[in-house]
Amino acid sequence: MRLFSNRSSAAEELAGHLAFLRNEDPIVLGLANGGIPVAEIIARQLDAPLDVMLIERLAAPGPAGRTVGAVDEHGRISMIKSSARWHHVTSQEMVGPARIAFRSLQRKQGRIRSVLSEIEVRDRTVIIADEGVASGARLLGAIASVRDRGARKIAVAVPAGTSDATWQLHDAADIVVIPHRPSKFRGIDSLYAEYLPVTDDMVVSIIERWASQRPAQQPGVRTLITKVKSSLDKNLCCSIDLPPGAGPGSGPFPAVVFAHGYDSDGNSPRNVVISRRLAKRGIIGIRLNYTGHGASEGTLEEATPTQCLQDLDRICQTVYAMQEVDPNRFGLLGSGMGGMFVLHYAARVPQIRSLVIRDAVCGDETSTAERVHASTLLIHAEFENSLAAGMQLMDQSLAGPHELITITDCNRLFSDPISRELMVNASVEWLADHLVAIPPSHDQPTTDVSESSSAPPASG
Numbered sequence: 001m002r003l004f005s006n007r008s009s010a011a012e013e014l015a016g017h018l019a020f021l022r023n024e025d026p027i028v029l030g031l032a033n034g035g036i037p038v039a040e041i042i043a044r045q046l047d048a049p050l051d052v053m054l055i056e057r058l059a060a061p062g063p064a065g066r067t068v069g070a071v072d073e074h075g076r077i078s079m080i081k082s083s084a085r086w087h088h089v090t091s092q093e094m095v096g097p098a099r100i101a102f103r104s105l106q107r108k109q110g111r112i113r114s115v116l117s118e119i120e121v122r123d124r125t126v127i128i129a130d131e132g133v134a135s136g137a138r139l140l141g142a143i144a145s146v147r148d149r150g151a152r153k154i155a156v157a158v159p160a161g162t163s164d165a166t167w168q169l170h171d172a173a174d175i176v177v178i179p180h181r182p183s184k185f186r187g188i189d190s191l192y193a194e195y196l197p198v199t200d201d202m203v204v205s206i207i208e209r210w211a212s213q214r215p216a217q218q219p220g221v222r223t224l225i226t227k228v229k230s231s232l233d234k235n236l237c238c239s240i241d242l243p244p245g246a247g248p249g250s251g252p253f254p255a256v257v258f259a260h261g262y263d264s265d266g267n268s269p270r271n272v273v274i275s276r277r278l279a280k281r282g283i284i285g286i287r288l289n290y291t292g293h294g295a296s297e298g299t300l301e302e303a304t305p306t307q308c309l310q311d312l313d314r315i316c317q318t319v320y321a322m323q324e325v326d327p328n329r330f331g332l333l334g335s336g337m338g339g340m341f342v343l344h345y346a347a348r349v350p351q352i353r354s355l356v357i358r359d360a361v362c363g364d365e366t367s368t369a370e371r372v373h374a375s376t377l378l379i380h381a382e383f384e385n386s387l388a389a390g391m392q393l394m395d396q397s398l399a400g401p402h403e404l405i406t407i408t409d410c411n412r413l414f415s416d417p418i419s420r421e422l423m424v425n426a427s428v429e430w431l432a433d434h435l436v437a438i439p440p441s442h443d444q445p446t447t448d449v450s451e452s453s454s455a456p457p458a459s460g
Helices: 007-017 019-024 035-046 081-086 092-113 137-148 163-172 200-213 269-280 305-320 337-348 385-397 417-435
Strands: 027-031 050-053 055-059 067-072 077-079 125-129 153-157 175-177 222-229 235-242 253-259 284-288 325-335 354-358 375-381 402-407
Touching: 007 019, 007 035, 019 035, 019 125, 027 035, 027 137, 035 050, 035 125, 035 200, 050 137, 050 200, 055 092, 055 137, 067 081, 067 092, 067 137, 077 081, 077 092, 077 137, 077 417, 092 200, 092 417, 125 137, 137 153, 137 163, 163 175, 222 305, 235 269, 235 305, 253 269, 253 305, 253 337, 253 417, 269 284, 269 325, 269 417, 284 305, 305 325, 305 337, 325 337, 325 417, 337 354, 354 417, 375 385, 375 417, 385 402, 402 417
Parallel strands: 027 050, 027 125, 125 153, 153 175, 253 284, 253 325, 325 354, 354 375, 375 402
Antiparallel strands: 055 067, 067 077, 222 235, 235 284
């Protein structure tokens, strides 16, 4: 006899077992594809937001192919620590397999995210739902991914599954709810009298119905455009990414100013995704455009190193004066030439709390780096051989706590999604760790930044 007539009846029963989580304001993630119909009913019964969990498992080398991790829709690689240790596999060794697995996720991601925006799970209770569990491999990968995204509590909810898989899930999740564990498990399809494949079209139909009934299940990141007068009395245009719910009088929030490379602008796809993800973490992102770049006035000929550093100074002064910004939780991110500019600015302004410098175009910056006490993450793309020596010298010279990481198999554009996610995630986590954890302060900065910073040397 089958346990359930269909997925709907299984989900109704399962939702009853999850009622104790209602007061924790949970988020329900349905594991694509079969978990989506189950998750929809659970979310409805608990009056909770619904999202789709797009993930592919990563297997260890060898014939057994035991799952050691997973890759999600952004290319984020998450490892199942116990399995990875057992098979002596690191996340770096999974970059190649992750690139292959990621291709199948890209096809689904575009259709789904055009309807339903991804929900921020950090510091939330998350219920991961599926239609059944046999080996538990994909669920273990999903748990690892959600854990890496900062969920406070993770519950796995499945109508029925094997006892062996259940014990593995208990080791990984905080709560496991599997009401039925048949002694003779013959596959997930054997649980249901009516078991039809859940197609991509069906998934889209479910989330379209959900989105039409709940058009705003959470506030999103807002981007404002503002202009600041440069030292040339020309408009500098910058984009400000605000955390969800931020507005006049809110905060104070940490803030990060982005300094792009000479051949880029404030809409660099690498910096945009970092800034918006920081905003979801409660950090204001300010993406400037130097003189003559992007929508800023002026010519490229006027964008000398001296002028670009003065542009950065003007933007930082403006940000410091914002009531919504905590001046003691202030960071900078620079790439290419922008990496050199933020290094020189941090050497002059000691209250800068944290830096991320990505493949800086610089020469011998030893004396400058020796005056930088901010916590600094240096990111180097493996194929940028001409920049390696400068990044290593900076690593040896920085006075404050710092770390140098190399992203393999890529250049400074981080064109493939796996390499880009490794870079983005490292940047976001570093800045959040060094800015968010600091208690908010309403004190004004102890150093006067009204004077324009001195220009860097012509080297680089």
